Amino acid sequence: MSSSARFCGVTIQNRRERERAERHQLIIDTARDLAEAEGWDAVTTRRLAEKVEYSQPVLYSHFKGKDAIVRAVAIQGCGDLARLLRKARPSRGQSRLRAAAEAYLEFARERPALYDAMFVQQSDIPWGTDEVPQELLDAFGELVAAVEPVRGDRDLEALTEVFWSSLHGIATLMQGGRLRPAHDKTRLDLLLGALSLAQDEDRP
Amino acid sequence: MSSSARFCGVTIQNRRERERAERHQLIIDTARDLAEAEGWDAVTTRRLAEKVEYSQPVLYSHFKGKDAIVRAVAIQGCGDLARLLRKARPSRGQSRLRAAAEAYLEFARERPALYDAMFVQQSDIPWGTDEVPQELLDAFGELVAAVEPVRGDRDLEALTEVFWSSLHGIATLMQGGRLRPAHDKTRLDLLLGALSLAQDEDRP
DNA sequence: CTCGTGTCGCTAGCAGTGCTAGATTCCTTC
DNA sequence: GAAGGAATCTAGCACTGCTAGCGACACGAG
Numbered sequence: 001m002s003s004s005a006r007f008c009g010v011t012i013q014n015r016r017e018r019e020r021a022e023r024h025q026l027i028i029d030t031a032r033d034l035a036e037a038e039g040w041d042a043v044t045t046r047r048l049a050e051k052v053e054y055s056q057p058v059l060y061s062h063f064k065g066k067d068a069i070v071r072a073v074a075i076q077g078c079g080d081l082a083r084l085l086r087k088a089r090p091s092r093g094q095s096r097l098r099a100a101a102e103a104y105l106e107f108a109r110e111r112p113a114l115y116d117a118m119f120v121q122q123s124d125i126p127w128g129t130d131e132v133p134q135e136l137l138d139a140f141g142e143l144v145a146a147v148e149p150v151r152g153d154r155d156l157e158a159l160t161e162v163f164w165s166s167l168h169g170i171a172t173l174m175q176g177g178r179l180r181p182a183h184d185k186t187r188l189d190l191l192l193g194a195l196s197l198a199q200d201e202d203r204p
Numbered sequence: 205m206s207s208s209a210r211f212c213g214v215t216i217q218n219r220r221e222r223e224r225a226e227r228h229q230l231i232i233d234t235a236r237d238l239a240e241a242e243g244w245d246a247v248t249t250r251r252l253a254e255k256v257e258y259s260q261p262v263l264y265s266h267f268k269g270k271d272a273i274v275r276a277v278a279i280q281g282c283g284d285l286a287r288l289l290r291k292a293r294p295s296r297g298q299s300r301l302r303a304a305a306e307a308y309l310e311f312a313r314e315r316p317a318l319y320d321a322m323f324v325q326q327s328d329i330p331w332g333t334d335e336v337p338q339e340l341l342d343a344f345g346e347l348v349a350a351v352e353p354v355r356g357d358r359d360l361e362a363l364t365e366v367f368w369s370s371l372h373g374i375a376t377l378m379q380g381g382r383l384r385p386a387h388d389k390t391r392l393d394l395l396l397g398a399l400s401l402a403q404d405e406d407r408p
Numbered sequence: 409c410t411c412g413t414g415t416c417g418c419t420a421g422c423a424g425t426g427c428t429a430g431a432t433t434c435c436t437t438c
Numbered sequence: 439g440a441a442g443g444a445a446t447c448t449a450g451c452a453c454t455g456c457t458a459g460c461g462a463c464a465c466g467a468g
Contacts, residue, residue, distance in 0.1 A: 044424080044425065044426080045425080045426060045427075046424085046425080046426090054446080054447090055446065055447050055448080056426085056427080056428095056447090057427085057428075057446070057447070057448095058445090058446070058447090059427095060426095060427070060428080061445085061446090065426075065427075066425095066426065066427090119377070119380070119382070120324065120376070122380055127380070127381050127382045128381065154394060155387070155390050155394070157384070157387065158387040158390040158391050158394055159394055161377075161383050161384070161387055161391050162370070162374075162391055162394045162395050162398070164373070164377070165370055165373030165374040165377055165383070165391070165395075166366070166369055166370040166373055166395075167373070168373040168376070168377055169368070169369030169370055169371070169372040169373025169374070169376070170366075170369040170373070172324070172372070172373070172376065173323070173365075173368070173369055173372055176323070176326055176331070177331050177332065178323070178331045179365050179369070180361070180365070183359070183361065183362040183365055186359050186362040187362050187365050187366050187369070190358060190359070190362055190363055190366045191366050191369075191370075194366070194398040194399050195398050248453085248454065248455080249454080249455060249456075250453090250454085250455090258417075258418090259417065259418050259419080260418090260455085260456080260457095261417070261418070261419095261456085261457075261458095262416090262417065262418090263456095264455095264456070264457075265416085265417085269455075269456075270454095270455065270456090
């Protein structure tokens with residue numbers, strides 16, 4: 001019976017781990033959805049626990065604290081962004097740089113709370129040289145690929161950082177209502193024209 | 205005696221209003237200093253009240269709520285930034301654009317909490333066409349003046365928004381440790397070179 | 409000089425926050 | 439079935455922003 005018991009024990013343990021992983025993901029998804037629907041201020045541990053139909057302490061058996069939940073949402077959001085950028089290929093005479101820029105800004109516009117968790121709220125996600133999440137590297141890699149065609153003899157990583165920073169600045173200032181919507185198109189044209197070695201590569 | 209009484213009453217009222225205005229400013233300054241020293245999380249109404257040596261309700265006789273205090277700090281910060289940009293004139297062969305960019309980034313680096321209140325934390329400051337504070341217009345005006353020399357035939361306001369957005373993106377991503385410090389100089393060179401009509405105006 | 413009057417600031421409290429210790433319930437195993 | 443252990447919940451702490459209502463003070467009138 002010991003082998004049977006062990007076998008059974010393993011499968012039961014597997015089921016438990018699976019259910020636990022599902023609940024883990026449920027918490028992340030619910031937090032993201034609640035934030036998108038009502039903003040991060042509305043994401044309290046009580047409301048989140050109520051939505052996942054468990055009590056608060058269950059959250060703390062999965063995450064060290066609320067910050068860790070937000071961080072998990074942010075990291076998975078980076079994966080979403082990376083996939084979106086990978087799919088965003090230029091159509092017609094559009095440059096790859098423009099396709100990436102438009103996809104990035106659309107992501108920030110459509111999912112402002114998620115974007116906030118990823119790049120605005122301060123978190124202790126390791127962005128330095130050490131253990132930075134793969135999702136982040138993927139997203140940045142897609143930006144690098146989009147910048148590469150216009151790099152010329154410029155430093156590719158630094159140029160990508162400039163591109164990213166500009167997009168991020170536009171995204172956040174727009175979200176805060178600090179830029180004039182009337183300039184939306186002109187602004188992006190100017191940025192892309194300036195970064196494209198000024199050889200008017202991007203004009204249609 | 206009625207004229208004497210009225211005269212006295214006016215001066216007393218003046219003194220009271222003056223003291224009240226001083227206390228109003230004291231609250232703003234204390235909130236800003238506390239935020240700069242320990243971050244905005246440390247700025248609670250209790251701690252703030254303790255620092256100004258009054259009880260909490262006094263804060264609410266000056267401001268509608270904590271948000272209004274942060275907003276006052278932010279608006280005065282815009283005045284500081286405008287003054288700093290006005291003073292930042294190019295030295296030697298430096299372009300005015302570079303002088304403004306460096307001054308802006310230094311401001312964001314040296315006073316991160318103040319910068320946060322101004323441009324990161326969402327607030328209901330009216331940025332639209334209606335009653336936007338004068339301090340804000342001044343600061344943006346300084347940026348416009350710095351961009352003007354390189355505008356070429358481009359839309360000046362939109363180009364300034366691109367310049368501002370890029371600086372803002374760099375400032376916030378740097379603050380969050382999301383950019384590589386090794387690229388700091390290259391990044392700014394690339395941005396200024398790209399915005400300067402690509403005529404290498406800014407290369408020394 | 410004394411007495412209302414009204415402004416001013418304070419004490420105490422509310423509802424809600426993130427988080428946790430201890431009791432309780434449920435399931436597995438013998 | 440009973441013992442053991444893991445998983446979950448209840449109840450509570452210290453804190454947040456904010457406010458009602460009380461008490462003390464300075465002021466002007468008689």
